[in-house]
Amino acid sequence: MTPPAPRRDKGLVRPYVVTEGRSHPTRNTFDLVTLVLAHEDRPLGGLSPEKRALMELCLGGALSVAEIAGHLMLPVSVVKVLLGDLVDSGHLSTRAPIPSAELPEAQILQEVLDGLRARL
């Protein structure tokens, strides 16, 4: 028998158990594209399984809220509650994404890139 691939069964643990019944994140600073960074020095003991999984996910590098939700297979709003807790406990910090208005246009990018390549 092949070992079953690791996968969480989605319907087993319901979201209210994950958030302990809460629906409002402790802080309202999360967006779908907010980037989340884990602090490596924080202990993971005592965290709920979902929070632990979230931390392990984020320890690999910055992730957006939407990506975390996708990987954990949890609703985004539930992930936000968990993120709020983890930011409060100092496990995570957030960083706002680059606003789209400040992103340069592709054409300029291409030109500058070409220029850079020529120089560097």
Next chain:
Amino acid sequence: MSDHISQVVIWCLVVAVAAVAVLLTRQRSITAGLRRRVAQLEESVQARDEEIGHLVGVRLPAVADAVSQEVPLPGPLDARLAGTVFAQRLQDVMDLFAQAVEKAQSRADQSAKAALKASMRALQGLAHEQQLAISEMQERHDNPDVLRDLLEIDHANAQFGRRAQAIAVLCGSWPGRQRVASPLTDVVRGATSRIRDYRRVRVHSGQNELAVVSRVVEPVVLAVAELLDNAARHSQPNTTVEVSLQPVHNGACVVIDDAGVGMDGREIQEAVAMLSGRRAVDVSRLGDPPQFGYPVIGVLAARYGFSVSVDTRSPYGGVRAVLFLPSALLTQLELDGPGTTPLRERGRGEEPRHTPTVPAPRGPSRSRTRHPERTHAPQEPPPAYGAGADRPAEDTGTPHTTPRATPRPPVAPHSTDTAHPGDTPTAHPGETPHGADTPQAPGAPHVTGSTAGGLPKRRRRQPAPGQQRHSRPAAPMPPADIPPERSAEETARRMGAFARGTRTGRTGEHRFPPLPGDRDAAGGPTGAHAPTPAEDEGNPHA
């Protein structure tokens, strides 16, 4: 002569009188015997009448009642009738009656069970459907207020589903849903999801990686849920229910302690009898209000081979329930590490088709899609990115992908080793336990399976041990024709510097000489190349 005549007459008379006297005496004794006999017979008839009255009035009702509770049946009223044919016939009547009652009872029970089972299956199906709908709504709505309401509905729905499921199981149905093998912690928390007072349950799981085989996940969830529900309902609302998971030599135990009222000896005896699963359960005799918990657990335990005992006293004063899972029902899950999040291209209800094709249990490593248009599809993030930031957040999927990438790559797990012509030999830190990373074009999003909605998932790179972490807002931006000797991190750093440079340029605050070629570090079209890599990388932490 006359003397002779009179003498003869006298003798005749004497003989006659004597004969009459003898006859009379005999007659008398015969009459007395007959009287006695008649009295005896009358008495006997009366006794039989009474016996029959007793049969109808006492013994047969007792037989009818005895089906619901075990009581000694009353015997015949008159001991003198014992051993007679009459008593034998009465016993035959009793037996026939008992059989008839039993047959009627079992028939009624069966039809009740069938009716209950069918209706509970229907309710179960509805609860499941509703759960799916609620899950979908939870994914779709981002408003905490809506989520709160949805969580409440979800909770009520889960309890409702459990009730229906328990009754269906009691009526001989299967527990229902097929689950994948799940960690014991998740099984217990899944059970917690289904009871009213889920907030009072504390699960101490420790760090065991025990998992329950898929066949018994749902039965164990149901059994633990019933135990937890009992524990929570029979204890004060301000106490907690402590659950600990303990690996033992022959399997694993789920120990549930409550601080409630406990059970007395008779209750424990009854509970043990029900939990053994040997006693046939009759749905019509579960008491009022019906007590489903222990009979359901007993049925499940007997059917699936685990055992439950409740005859110990908890150190908190209440009941300690121990559910023992033998090793045959346990398995070992290879837990997903940080980099190996479950990659599973599964739409709902489609996974059976794919499960056999995913043999790599922990190496869902670099499963990139094989088709170039797919690898490029998520490579146009700037519009999606900007749009995602502008729009009020309502897509639940990954914002970095376009809907064109939705065709689910069915062969994704197998394409892990496809070499890519444009790949750079840059250093790729081992991100999977195998370390079998294929080199990759810098900045190319790594599609690792897809979400439930069919969108591809991007995999992050992990930094090399020596390198610092990077946040990658700009990572997807570089085009694919980068010279191969430049690492992704370096490119990204340059692009970050460039982005800041253009921003500075547009705001018109030229803190650096704007002349191109003036200084290598700060000049040029980049405007501000001043931040050192260290600053750049420190930035994400800001």
